Amino acid sequence: MAVAEFIPSSSLNKRTSLYSSQLSYVSTQISHQRRLSVRSLPRTNYSSQICCSVTSKEAQAPTVVQADDPKKKNECYGVFCLTYDLKAEEETGSWKKMISVAVSGAAGMIANHLLFKIASGEVFGPDQPIALRLLGSERSLQALEGVAMELEDSLYPLLREVNIGTDPYEVFQDAEWALLIGAKPRGPGMERAGLLDINGQIYAAQGKALNAVASPNVKVIVVGNPCNTNALICLKNAPNIPAKNFHALTRLDENRAKCQLALKAGVFYDKVSNVTIWGNHSTTQVPDFLNAKINGLSVKEVIKDTKWLEEEFTEKVQKRGGVLIQKWGRSSAASTAVSIVDAIRSLVTPTPEGDWFSTGVYTNGNPYGIAEDIVFSMPCRSKGDGDYELVKEVIFDDYLRSRIKKSEDELLAEKRCVAHLTGEGIAVCDLPGDTMLPGEM
Amino acid sequence: MAVAEFIPSSSLNKRTSLYSSQLSYVSTQISHQRRLSVRSLPRTNYSSQICCSVTSKEAQAPTVVQADDPKKKNECYGVFCLTYDLKAEEETGSWKKMISVAVSGAAGMIANHLLFKIASGEVFGPDQPIALRLLGSERSLQALEGVAMELEDSLYPLLREVNIGTDPYEVFQDAEWALLIGAKPRGPGMERAGLLDINGQIYAAQGKALNAVASPNVKVIVVGNPCNTNALICLKNAPNIPAKNFHALTRLDENRAKCQLALKAGVFYDKVSNVTIWGNHSTTQVPDFLNAKINGLSVKEVIKDTKWLEEEFTEKVQKRGGVLIQKWGRSSAASTAVSIVDAIRSLVTPTPEGDWFSTGVYTNGNPYGIAEDIVFSMPCRSKGDGDYELVKEVIFDDYLRSRIKKSEDELLAEKRCVAHLTGEGIAVCDLPGDTMLPGEM
Numbered sequence: 001m002a003v004a005e006f007i008p009s010s011s012l013n014k015r016t017s018l019y020s021s022q023l024s025y026v027s028t029q030i031s032h033q034r035r036l037s038v039r040s041l042p043r044t045n046y047s048s049q050i051c052c053s054v055t056s057k058e059a060q061a062p063t064v065v066q067a068d069d070p071k072k073k074n075e076c077y078g079v080f081c082l083t084y085d086l087k088a089e090e091e092t093g094s095w096k097k098m099i100s101v102a103v104s105g106a107a108g109m110i111a112n113h114l115l116f117k118i119a120s121g122e123v124f125g126p127d128q129p130i131a132l133r134l135l136g137s138e139r140s141l142q143a144l145e146g147v148a149m150e151l152e153d154s155l156y157p158l159l160r161e162v163n164i165g166t167d168p169y170e171v172f173q174d175a176e177w178a179l180l181i182g183a184k185p186r187g188p189g190m191e192r193a194g195l196l197d198i199n200g201q202i203y204a205a206q207g208k209a210l211n212a213v214a215s216p217n218v219k220v221i222v223v224g225n226p227c228n229t230n231a232l233i234c235l236k237n238a239p240n241i242p243a244k245n246f247h248a249l250t251r252l253d254e255n256r257a258k259c260q261l262a263l264k265a266g267v268f269y270d271k272v273s274n275v276t277i278w279g280n281h282s283t284t285q286v287p288d289f290l291n292a293k294i295n296g297l298s299v300k301e302v303i304k305d306t307k308w309l310e311e312e313f314t315e316k317v318q319k320r321g322g323v324l325i326q327k328w329g330r331s332s333a334a335s336t337a338v339s340i341v342d343a344i345r346s347l348v349t350p351t352p353e354g355d356w357f358s359t360g361v362y363t364n365g366n367p368y369g370i371a372e373d374i375v376f377s378m379p380c381r382s383k384g385d386g387d388y389e390l391v392k393e394v395i396f397d398d399y400l401r402s403r404i405k406k407s408e409d410e411l412l413a414e415k416r417c418v419a420h421l422t423g424e425g426i427a428v429c430d431l432p433g434d435t436m437l438p439g440e441m
Numbered sequence: 442m443a444v445a446e447f448i449p450s451s452s453l454n455k456r457t458s459l460y461s462s463q464l465s466y467v468s469t470q471i472s473h474q475r476r477l478s479v480r481s482l483p484r485t486n487y488s489s490q491i492c493c494s495v496t497s498k499e500a501q502a503p504t505v506v507q508a509d510d511p512k513k514k515n516e517c518y519g520v521f522c523l524t525y526d527l528k529a530e531e532e533t534g535s536w537k538k539m540i541s542v543a544v545s546g547a548a549g550m551i552a553n554h555l556l557f558k559i560a561s562g563e564v565f566g567p568d569q570p571i572a573l574r575l576l577g578s579e580r581s582l583q584a585l586e587g588v589a590m591e592l593e594d595s596l597y598p599l600l601r602e603v604n605i606g607t608d609p610y611e612v613f614q615d616a617e618w619a620l621l622i623g624a625k626p627r628g629p630g631m632e633r634a635g636l637l638d639i640n641g642q643i644y645a646a647q648g649k650a651l652n653a654v655a656s657p658n659v660k661v662i663v664v665g666n667p668c669n670t671n672a673l674i675c676l677k678n679a680p681n682i683p684a685k686n687f688h689a690l691t692r693l694d695e696n697r698a699k700c701q702l703a704l705k706a707g708v709f710y711d712k713v714s715n716v717t718i719w720g721n722h723s724t725t726q727v728p729d730f731l732n733a734k735i736n737g738l739s740v741k742e743v744i745k746d747t748k749w750l751e752e753e754f755t756e757k758v759q760k761r762g763g764v765l766i767q768k769w770g771r772s773s774a775a776s777t778a779v780s781i782v783d784a785i786r787s788l789v790t791p792t793p794e795g796d797w798f799s800t801g802v803y804t805n806g807n808p809y810g811i812a813e814d815i816v817f818s819m820p821c822r823s824k825g826d827g828d829y830e831l832v833k834e835v836i837f838d839d840y841l842r843s844r845i846k847k848s849e850d851e852l853l854a855e856k857r858c859v860a861h862l863t864g865e866g867i868a869v870c871d872l873p874g875d876t877m878l879p880g881e882m
Contacts, residue, residue, distance in 0.1 A: 079704050113554065116775050122563055146769025150776040152700050153693065153761065155783075157711050252594065259593050263520050270598050320594065328587025334557050335591040342596075 077148035080162040089129075098129040098160055102175035102214070104206065105182025105224065106134035106164070107143035109330070113337030114179065119151060119159040123341050124348060131161035135171040135182065168209035175214045179340060180206060180234070183224025192436065193417055193429040196226055200421040203230040207237030216240060219386050221247045221343055223336070225440055227281045228360050229414040231375040235362060236422040244387070248360025250277040250285065250377040251346075252332070252339035253317060257287040260316045261294060265302050271295045276358045276379040276394070279407025280414075282435040285377065286403045287317045291394050310399065321439025331439055350384040356391045357381075367392055370404065374411045410435060518589035521603040539570040539601055543616035543655070545647065546623025546665065547575035547605070548584035550771070554778030555620065560592060560600040564782050565789060572602035576612040576623065609650035616655045620781060621647060621675070624665025633877065634858055634870045637667055641862040644671040648678030657681060660827050662688045662784055664777070666881055668722050669801050670855040672816040676803060677863040685828070689801025691718040691726065691818040692787075693773070693780035694758060698728040701757045702735060706743050712736045717799045717820040717835070720848025721855075723876035726818065727844045728758050732835050751840065762880025772880055791825040797832045798822075808833055811845065815852045851876060 089095045101118055103111050111134075117123055118130060132151070136144040144164045151162055165171045172178060183199045203222065210218055218241060222231040227248040235246040254277045262269040274293045278286040289309045294302040303309060324332045346357040360377040363370050367390060370376055379391040396404075410432060415422070417429040542559055544552055552575075558564055559571060573592070577585040585605045592603055606612045613619060624640045644663065651659055659682055663672040668689040676687040695718045703710040715734045719727035730750045735743040744750060765773045787798040801818040804811050808831060811817055820832040837845075851873060856863070858870040 079700055079710055112775055113557070116554070116779060117561075120558075120563060122561060142768045143770060146765050149761070149765055149768065150773055150779075152710075153697050153773070153776040154779040155696050155699060155710050160709075255596050256594050258596060259520055268601075269520055269593075269596050320590070324587050324590055327583045327590065329584060332591055332594070334553055335594040338557060338591075338595040 077145070077152070077162045077164055079152045080148070080160070094127065096125075096128045098131055099124065099176045100131040100133055100161075100174050100215070101177045101179065102133040102135065102172050103179045103181065104135040104168070104171075105180075107136045107140035107147060108181060109333035110181050110223065110336050110340070112147065113334050114181075114340055115147065115151065116154065117337060117341050119154065119156040121156075121158050123344050126158070129158050129160050132159065132163070133171045133173070133175055134162065134164045135168055136164065136166060137182075138166050141166060168206050169213055172206070172209050172218075173213045175210070175218050177344070178206075178210055178214060178218055178220045179223065179344075180220065180230075181223040181340075183230070186436070192226065192414075192431055192434060195436075196229060196414060196417050197421075197427075199224055199226070199230055200233045200418045203234045204237045204421045207234035210234070211238035211240050214241070217242070217245065217386075219245050219247070219347065221249055221340065222360075223249045223340060225281070225436070226414065228279075228375045228377070228411055229418055231360060232362075232415060233418055233421045235375070236424075243362040243364065246362060246375065247343065248281060248375050248377065249336075249340060249343055250281050250358055250360050251343040252336055253277045253281065253285055253287065253377075254358050255335070255339055255342065256320045257292075257313075257317045260313060260320075261289070261292060261299060261303070264305070264308060264313070265294050265299075267294060273355045274379075276356070277377045278358075278400075278404050279377055280411050280435070281360065281377070281437070282407075282410065283318055283437060284403075284407040284410045284435055285314075285318070285437075286400065286407055287314050288379075288394075288400060289313060290397060290400050291379070319438055321437055323439075325439040346380075347382050347386050347388060348384055349382075351381040359388070361388070361390075366390055368394070368396075368404075371408050371412055374408070374415055376408065376411060518586070518593070518603045518605055520593045521589070521601070535568065537566075537569045539572055540565065540617045541572040541574055541602075541615050541656070542618045542620065543574040543576065543613050544620045544622065545576040545609070545612075546621075548577045548581035548588060549622060550774035551622050551664065551777050551781070553588065554775050555622075555781055556588065556592065557595065557597075558778060558782050560595065560597040562597075562599050564785050567599070570599050570601050573600065573604070574612045574614070574616060575603065575605045576609055577605065577607060578623075579607050582607060609647050610654055613647070613650050613659075614654045616651070616659050618785070619647075619651055619655060619659055619661045620664065620785075621661065621671075622664040622781075624671070627877070633667065633855075633872055633875060636877075637670055637855060637858050638862075638868075640665055640667070640671055641674045641859045644675045645678045645862045648675035651675070652679035652681050655682070658683070658686065658827075660686050660688070660788065662690055662781065663801075664690045664781060666722070666877070667855065669720075669816040669818070669852055670859055672801060673803075673856060674859055674862045676816075677865075684803040684805065687803060687816065688784065689722060689816050689818065690777075690781060690784055691722050691799055691801050692784040693777050694718045694722065694726055694728065694818075695799050696776070696780055696783065697761045698733075698754075698758045701754060701761075702730070702733060702740060702744070705746075705749065705754070706735050706740075708735060714796045715820075717797070718818045719799075719841075719845050720818055721852050721876070722801065722818070722878070723848075723851065724759055724878060725844075725848040725851045725876055726755075726759070726878075727841065727848055728755050729835075729841060730754060731838060731841050732820070760879055762878055764880075766880040787821075788823050788827050788829060789825055790823075792822040800829070802829070802831075807831055809835070809837075809845075812849050812853055815849070815856055817849065817852060 090097060103115060105111055115132060124130065134144055148162050148164055151159060163171065183202065186195045210220065220234060222234060224230055231246045231248040235243045254275050257275050257277065258269050258272040261272050272294050274291055276288040276291060278288055289299045292299045321332055343359060351357065356379040358377050358379050360375045363374050363376045364372045366378060379394060380388040381391055382388040413431050417427055417431060419425045420427045544556060546552055556573060565571065575585055589603050589605055592600060604612065627636045651661065661675060663675060665671055672687045672689040676684045695716050698716050698718065699713040700710050702713050713735050715732055717729040717732060719729055730740045733740045762773055784800060792798065797820040799818050799820050801816045804815050804817045805813045807819060820835060821829040822832055823829040854872050858868055858872060860866045861868045
């Protein structure tokens with residue numbers, strides 16, 4: 001790795017084959033050792049010019065201009081273009097090896113909460129240096145610069161790199177985590193099928209980009225709606241990345257379900273465990289009270305009101321977003337960001353003994369008899385290594401089975417509707433009515 | 442404290458004298474032991490009705506209706522009205538005694554970032570249970586409920602109580618920290634004198650309320666502008682609280698100054714230390730490069746460009762907010778919230794050896810020859826006990842002296858302008874031109 005000394009990693013990222021995952025891997029390792037000097041870049045074949053000032057006059061994002069391939073540029077921002085010696089801190093054993101976290105929709109409100117949590121160490125731990133790679137649209141590029149400026153001004157010691165850009169093939173380079181929040185909101189009168197198509201196209205493109213340039217074991221969390229099918233489209237377009245690595249976020253639903261069970265039982269929410277959201281992040285989702293526990297007891301032993309459990313509980317969980325918009329005047333960006341943090345932490349810290357969490361994952365090999373080849377929220381446990389296994393010790397009754405079936409049917413219908421985006425032929429759309437959750441776009 | 446068992450603390454808060462700080466103190470202690478039962482409240486003289494559901498139908502904030510004094514109500518929110526046994530967790534030694542943190546302007550964007558940081562444990566530590574007491578205006582009450590709902594859905598284990606309200610005499614009860622963010626924005630054509638008057642009135646009222654009902658050693662951080670003089674007004678109206686406990690937030694300016702010095706020197710921001718913001722949080726503020734250090738060396742040894750230090754540096758720090766609004770389209774809520782976190786953490790964790798932080802504090806007894814009886818940003822160190830001492834080892838030159846003098850003159854003029862709010866006679870306003878920082882309201 002001696003080659004990396006005094007050579008900007010950005011120039012090393014300029015690959016003869018952009019799609020070589022081997023090279024991508026090398027680049028990840030090298031970037032930890034980079035020591036960019038703003039003033040005295042070595043004039044080698046790989047030389048680059050980096051602008052790092054942040055005055056209003058020099059308003060454009062600082063750009064790495066690469067002599068021999070002007071198209072492939074790597075953008076860094078302000079103070080994050082500067083010299084640092086992270087290697088020394090890694091060698092003392094006080095810090096882990098830096099990881100790259102890519103975030104799409106990075107100029108939006110959810111990301112505005114999430115990025116500062118990631119940079120603070122709250123998500124990956126106080127010894128984990130972070131590189132943030134922020135993806136936005138052309139329209140949001142100025143706002144992305146604003147976000148980068150606020151991250152600069154926050155002086156987070158763990159935040160070592162911030163890159164911003166509009167091309168997923170650049171922004172996703174070497175990403176070990178991809179948090180895909182960006183999605184087009186549903187226009188007036190748009191059907192779910194229309195939304196599936198416009199956002200499906202975005203997620204197909206981002207899947208291809210991840211496949212080409214991200215770390216080969218990147219973990220992907222899809223937040224943009226309709227998130228289950230977006231995640232399916234994304235993984236189908238990224239055949240070199242394990243399908244198991246793709247998640248659709250149902251954690252906010254799980255958190256809301258825990259809160260509602262706590263309220264009904266009259267206990268604090270830390271006493272509620274083993275809550276699963278089954279299925280699609282839509283109104284067909286199934287918050288599972290059959291397997292959930294309160295103070296270690298079955299929910300049905302604690303909450304005797306079966307009518308409430310079967311009829312009101314799910315509705316309360318699902319209407320939460322709508323009530324919130326009504327009160328707060330905007331969607332629940334802060335608690336969505338918290339639930340993304342929870343979803344990541346559940347994968348990077350060992351699951352507490354006896355408990356589990358739920359996340360939308362690929363169904364192949366599932367032990368529940370759920371149709372294969374869709375992304376379905378199911379109960380999982382993790383050793384804290386970024387991976388997970390499905391929980392086997394769950395029970396079903398006819399009520400739970402029938403509701404899971406309905407969500408499964410919906411996801412199979414959504415899948416037929418995006419066949420053109422998953423490489424499986426011609427799309428046929430026979431979706432049921434509008435199943436968007438209230439308060440979501 | 443046996444009396445507290447099974448008696449709602451809310452009913453104990455109903456005092457014969459609302460202004461007795463002794464009683465206030467008792468109530469704080471009792472509230473740790475409270476075990477509210479939603480369904481079977483004891484029907485004593487102190488009995489109360491508490492509504493805890495959060496459906497859209499029951500849209501109002503749950504209200505404690507007190508039989509014998511309907512005016513004095515204590516509002517809790519949703520799941521935070523429920524049973525918990527914090528005492529048991531305190532007794533095992535795993536958690537500290539709960540503290541109450543009051544926040545004004547709680548429905549605004551800065552608070553929307555800050556509250557989740559406080560609830561997560563990032564500010565006061567992972568073993569510090571928190572009660573949040575949120576103050577809003579009548580107009581923002583619905584939004585406050587939305588904030589409380591999102592806090593519920595975040596399932597933070599340390600967050601044990603959330604109260605919302607519009608009356609500072611209720612919301613500030615027993616507060617050990619008061620983070621005063623709420624302020625009226627400057628209307629079109631309004632002079633600084635006008636802003637001083639309308640916001641000064643708010644801070645006079647809140648000072649009186651803190652004096653009456655907060656913990657006698659409450660720490661107060663004023664964020665609402667013009668924050669130095671607002672803090673002065675607040676402390677003058679709270680004679681029972683030590684004047685030393687009041688702070689005006691200049692930490693965002695300090696963070697921005699560190700970032701700009703890092704950029705200019707071409708080093709990462711963690712190498713910059715001993716930065717002071719002197720004076721008013723306005724364009725007369727003085728970012729001090731004479732005492733600041735980079736990699737342990739005097740800034741002037743590292744940055745030889747004196748013209749940049751004397752002319753451009755301060756401007757870059759001060760124009761940051763304006764550039765940010767231009768790019769991001771709104772003011773810097775996220776990094777302001779981060780700087781409030783930094784300001785609190787600087788008081789509750791020991792200052793690193795040899796370094797310091799700056800905060801706007803009461804000038805009486807200062808060793809720098811700055812006029813007494815104003816709130817002025819100065820360098821401080823803390824043992825981590827919530828208190829601080831002014832740093833003696835600072836040097837001055839004519840340039841620094843003259844600039845500090847200008848900010849001092851401005852604050853003395855602001856003080857004359859609010860004499861009617863500090864109990865010092867008739868206001869005389871002879872303020873210089875507009876010294877609001879760009880990007881602030």
